[in-house]
Amino acid sequence: xxxxxxxxxxxxxxxxxxxxxxxFPLQVLGFEVDSINSVQFSNHTGYSHWKGQVLTADELHVLxxxxxxxxxxxxxxxxxxxxxxxxxxxxxxxxxxELKRANPNLVYVCDPVLxxxxxxxxxxxxxxxxxxxxxxxxxxxxxxxFEAELLTGxxxxxxxxxxxxxxxxxxxxxxxxxxTSSDLPSRLGDRFLVSLGSQRxxxxxxxxxxQRVRMEIPKVDAVFVGTGDLFAAxxxxxxxxxxxxxxxxxxxxxxxMHHVIKRTISYAHGKTKLSIILLTxxxxxxKHDVSTPMLHSxxxxxxxxxxxx
Amino acid sequence: xxxxxxxxxxxxxxxxxxxxxxxFPLQVLGFEVDSINSVQFSNHTGYAHWKGQVLTADELNVLxxxxxxxxxxxxxxxxxxxxxxxxxxxxxxxxxxELKRLNPKLVYVCDPVMxxxxxxxxxxxxxxxxxDKVVxxxxxxxxxxFEAELLTGxxxxxxxxxxxxxxxxxxxxxxxVVLxxxxxxxxxxxxxxxxxxxxxxxxxxxxxxxxTIRMEMPKVDAVFVGTGDLFAAxxxxxxxxxxxxxxxxxxxxxxxLHHVIKRTITYANKMAGPGKxxxxxxxxxxxxxxxxxxxxxxxxxxxxxx
Numbered sequence: 001x002x003x004x005x006x007x008x009x010x011x012x013x014x015x016x017x018x019x020x021x022x023x024f025p026l027q028v029l030g031f032e033v034d035s036i037n038s039v040q041f042s043n044h045t046g047y048s049h050w051k052g053q054v055l056t057a058d059e060l061h062v063l064x065x066x067x068x069x070x071x072x073x074x075x076x077x078x079x080x081x082x083x084x085x086x087x088x089x090x091x092x093x094x095x096x097x098e099l100k101r102a103n104p105n106l107v108y109v110c111d112p113v114l115x116x117x118x119x120x121x122x123x124x125x126x127x128x129x130x131x132x133x134x135x136x137x138x139x140x141x142x143x144x145x146f147e148a149e150l151l152t153g154x155x156x157x158x159x160x161x162x163x164x165x166x167x168x169x170x171x172x173x174x175x176x177x178x179x180t181s182s183d184l185p186s187r188l189g190d191r192f193l194v195s196l197g198s199q200r201x202x203x204x205x206x207x208x209x210x211q212r213v214r215m216e217i218p219k220v221d222a223v224f225v226g227t228g229d230l231f232a233a234x235x236x237x238x239x240x241x242x243x244x245x246x247x248x249x250x251x252x253x254x255x256x257m258h259h260v261i262k263r264t265i266s267y268a269h270g271k272t273k274l275s276i277i278l279l280t281x282x283x284x285x286x287k288h289d290v291s292t293p294m295l296h297s298x299x300x301x302x303x304x305x306x307x308x309x
Numbered sequence: 310x311x312x313x314x315x316x317x318x319x320x321x322x323x324x325x326x327x328x329x330x331x332x333f334p335l336q337v338l339g340f341e342v343d344s345i346n347s348v349q350f351s352n353h354t355g356y357a358h359w360k361g362q363v364l365t366a367d368e369l370n371v372l373x374x375x376x377x378x379x380x381x382x383x384x385x386x387x388x389x390x391x392x393x394x395x396x397x398x399x400x401x402x403x404x405x406x407e408l409k410r411l412n413p414k415l416v417y418v419c420d421p422v423m424x425x426x427x428x429x430x431x432x433x434x435x436x437x438x439x440x441d442k443v444v445x446x447x448x449x450x451x452x453x454x455f456e457a458e459l460l461t462g463x464x465x466x467x468x469x470x471x472x473x474x475x476x477x478x479x480x481x482x483x484x485x486v487v488l489x490x491x492x493x494x495x496x497x498x499x500x501x502x503x504x505x506x507x508x509x510x511x512x513x514x515x516x517x518x519x520x521t522i523r524m525e526m527p528k529v530d531a532v533f534v535g536t537g538d539l540f541a542a543x544x545x546x547x548x549x550x551x552x553x554x555x556x557x558x559x560x561x562x563x564x565x566l567h568h569v570i571k572r573t574i575t576y577a578n579k580m581a582g583p584g585k586x587x588x589x590x591x592x593x594x595x596x597x598x599x600x601x602x603x604x605x606x607x608x609x610x611x612x613x614x615x
Contacts, residue, residue, distance in 0.1 A: 011320075013372055014343045014381060024336050027597045034323045040346055040364075042375025051375030055349075059362055063322055066351025066360030072323060072590050 003240065004032040005077040006099070008060070008092055009229065010044075011037035013052075017044045017226040018081060022233035025256070029237045034075070036063055038083060044225045057087040064095050075099050075106055077236055081229050082113040084122050086129050093133045100137070107239075110138035110174075111232040114147045127151075136173040140239060142232050143169075145182040159184055159196070163212060166198035170210075175200045176239060178250065180231060181217075192216045195254070199246035213247045215254060220261060222268070231257055312549065313341040314386040315408070317369070317401055318538065320346035322361075325594040326353045326535040327390060331542035333596055334565070334603045338546045343384070345372055347392060353534045355589045366396040373404050384408050384415055386545055390538050391422040393431050398438045405446050416548075419447035419483070420541040423456050425490075436460075440481075449548060450483040451541045454491040468493060468505070472521060472615070475507035479519070484509045485548065487559065489540055501525040504563070506612070508555040522556050522612040524563055531574055531587065535594050540566055543603075556612045563610045568602035569594055 005026060010018030019035045026033050038060070041052030067073045078096050083089050100106050112130045115121045131151050135141060145156050152168040155161065162184065166177045178197040186192035197213045234256045238249040314335060319327030328344045335342050347369070350361030376382045387405050392398045409415045421439045424430045440460050444450060454465050461477040464470065471493065475486045487506040495501035504524045511517055543565045547558040572595040577587035 011344075011346065013345050014376060024333065027333050028337070028600065030597055030600075032597055035320075036322050037320065037346065037349055040349075040372065042372050043379060043381070047379045049375055049378035051371045051378070053364075053368055053371075055362075062360045062362070063349065063351050066358055067323060069358035069360070070352060070356045070590060072352070 001030045002032075003030070003076045004034065004074070005079055005236065006034045006036070006075045007079040007233075008036045008038055008095075009079070009081045010039045010041065011035075012041050012043050014043045015226070016230070018229055021226040021229035022079060022081075025230060026233050026237060031077075031237065031240075034067070036060060038088065046223070046225050054085070055088070057085065057091040060088060060091050060095075073099060074103055076103070077240075078106065078108045079232060079236055080109075081111040081232060082122075083126070086123070086125050089126060089129050089134060093129075093137060096137050107139045107236075108137055109140045109142075109232055109236045110134060111142045111228060112138075112147050112151060113228070114143075114150055116144050116146050118146060120150075131172075135169070138174045140176040140178075140235065141169065141174045142178050142180050142228070142235060144180050144228075145184075148177075148179050156182060156184070159194075159214070162196050163198070166196065166212070167210075170198065170200050176246065178235060180228065186216045188216050191219050193219055195250075197246050197250050199244075201244055211246050213250055215250060217254060217258075220265065222265065224261060224264070227257060227261065230260065310339045311341070312339070312385045313343065313383070314388055314545065315343045315345070315384045316388040316542075317345045317347055317404075318388070318390045319348045319350065320344075321350050321352050323352045323593075324535070324590075325539070325596045327538055330535040330538035330594065330596070331388060331390075334539060335542050335546060337600055337603050340386075340546065340549075343376070345369065347397065353589070355532070355534050357589075363394070364397070366394065366400040369397060369400050369404075382408060383412055385412070386549075387415065387417045388542060388545055389418075390420040390541060391431075393435070395432070395434050395438050398435065398443060402438075402442045402446060409446070416448045416545075417446055418449040418451070418541055418545045419443060420451045420537055421447075421456050421460060422537070423459055425453050425455050427455060429459075444478065445482045447483045449485040449487075449544065450478060451487050451489050451537070451544060452478075453489050453537075454493075457486075457488055465491065465493070468503075468523070468615075471505050472507070475505065475521070476519075479507065479509045485555065487544060489537065495525045497525050500528050502528050504559075506555050506559050508553075510553060520555050521615040522559060523615055524559060524610055524612045526563060526567070526610060529570055529574055531577065531592060532589075533570060533573065533592060533594065534589070536566060536570065539569065539594065539596075556614055559612050560608050560610055561606050563612075564606040564608050565599075565603055567609050568606060569596065569599045572599055572602075 007022050012020050023033045023035055039054045041050050043050055096108050148165050152165050154165050169177045176199045182194050184194040186194050195215045199211045201209055203209055234253040238252040242249040316328055316331050321329050332342045332344055348363045350359050352359055405417050457474050461474050463474050478486045485508045491503050493503040495503050507521045509517055509519050543562040547561040551557040576595055577591040580591040581587040
């Protein structure tokens with residue numbers, strides 16, 4: 001398999017968020033991963049302390065220029081996640097547009113990280129950039145319910161609402177939308193959360209068909225960081241192998257998440273830790289889960305009962 | 310296995326040198342890798358163009374401070390390679406010393422990158438820092454012949470010279486030294502290059518014993534970048550599993566290199582086309598494709614115990 005991903009995300013010295021969360025699993029699955037580190041921090045910002053440096057939009061451009069000057073700016077995928085800077089995000093859009101001119105088949109997987117549970121945790125001025133510039137060039141997006149509502153201006157109270165929101169998101173750009181978590185009531189009870197997906201495909205006769213999926217995921221009583229990044233990376237991988245089968249791609253993606261989270265929880269409970277347990281996804285040991293995930297009809301995914309600051 | 314490595318090396322967006330070369334293989338082998346990127350470049354400097362940013366010694370300190378403030382500055386290994394800045398290297402030494410105070414068993418694997426084939430490709434003022442400060446705190450050292458000569462001030466013309474140089478390096482600090490490549494004549498002929506290793510161990514009765522080995526590796530007619538970084542990382546991994554068996558550790562390490570290089574050159578030649586020399590981009594190590602060889606290297610070289 002000769003498949004090259006450009007991933008523009010954070011780097012942490014210790015732990016698994018951003019590029020640290022996405023790269024290894026993708027490499028294990030055989031993808032070539034070129035990674036631009038948007039920041040270098042000691043660790044993610046859920047710890048008591050964090051320190052490091054950020055990349056400016058200009059510096060991002062300089063790195064891209066280096067790749068371009070060598071005529072190696074040919075990618076099959078671009079992957080982005082948590083970003084806090086509007087000019088940085090706008091530079092990403094410029095780069096994606098240029099890469100798409102160089103390869104019209106390029107797939108841009110975008111996690112439009114804006115916030116969760118009704119509040120934004122990035123600067124508000126990122127919202128219009130995502131809505132007006134980023135989402136139109138994205139092919140796969142992985143918003144949570146709050147982000148999907150923000151991007152479309154529509155509230156989601158029922159599954160019907162969610163389907164309409166995903167259709168609106170399709171109209172804005174991406175043919176594949178996965179609402180990674182929602183507050184919709186699960187048929188299996190309140191220990192489960194509902195995720196939904198929608199994929200629009202062009203039929204041979206020119207008409208469009210839409211496959212929609214619904215998944216019920218067991219809630220886990222802990223705060224995880226990096227799981228969204230792992231999710232987007234694994235969705236990239238599994239939609240690559242199942243480009244017209246959202247159901248299978250999602251099942252595999254959520255299964256990976258389940259195994260990694262389960263192992264993380266067991267490991268964390270094994271340690272003598274008190275107060276806030278901030279678990280980082282243990283990507284390293286579950287290597288075998290990433291390569292050949294066992295299918296489960298229920299998956300373990302994050303559902304923070306209360307988010308820490 | 311719960312083993313944490315702090316690797317302070319370059320990051321390239323594309324390709325496999327520095328941390329890009331070391332991290333994936335170590336993670337595949339089950340090591341937790343904390344990585345501090347000393348630079349972020351678009352690609353390595355063997356391409357026609359390269360662009361990017363470097364980390365200053367102060368910025369390195371800031372990152373380390375973050376780790377320390379969270380009380381997670383506990384490592385089993387430190388791994389370093391190509392560095393161009395003396396103050397950066399000195400800060401690395403300070404960090405290693407502090408980490409060793411916290412964990413006296415910490416093993417510092419150091420590739421003292423300075424040059425090759427008789428010429429330096431880092432600023433000259435790096436040499437005294439390696440010679441007087443870094444090597445003293447290193448536990449495993451992977452110099453090539455030129456670097457070993459620079460560090461000890463002694464030339465190597467025979468295997469006997471090489472053994473004496475490795476002994477001098479032991480006296481300077483590291484209990485394990487691997488001369489990753491030399492100009493020594495191989496008994497198998499000019500298509501082979503000779504590598505040597507030496508490990509000093511303390512016997513139960515308190516006396517020291519030294520195991521020395523020699524390996525012959527087939528030369529490959531191409532310039533690879535990142536192989537030294539892969540070598541040091543894999544030596545870390547295999548000495549972790551064979552801490553008192555330099556022969557086994559080196560055979561596995563060199564075998565991994567062999568498989569990765571073979572896959573790389575095959576691919577590169579195919580991409581370049583018949584009769585054409587592959588480009589630096591085409592010669593990037595086929596790291597991701599070599600996952601199985603990294604995990605379960607078939608042994609293709611025998612280390613002779615001297």
